[in-house]
Amino acid sequence: MSIGHTLLGLLENDLGHGCQFKHAYDARFAHDRPLHYGQVYATLARLLRNGLAGEIGK
Numbered sequence: 001m002s003i004g005h006t007l008l009g010l011l012e013n014d015l016g017h018g019c020q021f022k023h024a025y026d027a028r029f030a031h032d033r034p035l036h037y038g039q040v041y042a043t044l045a046r047l048l049r050n051g052l053a054g055e056i057g058k
Helices: 003-011 018-029 037-049
Strands: none
16 A cells, blocks of 8 residues: 555644644554555655645644
């Protein structure tokens, strides 16, 4: 599963900021696939740009 798909799944939890996505990801998946903060923000930006996610942080 890609990081984008994983973050889209976490969007269902109504997380508002990148650091919240990072913590939620780490709680579930970090032991198998570590994720850097830069990857979170770059992926969220790409999802927003492609219209796959609404505004984050409202």
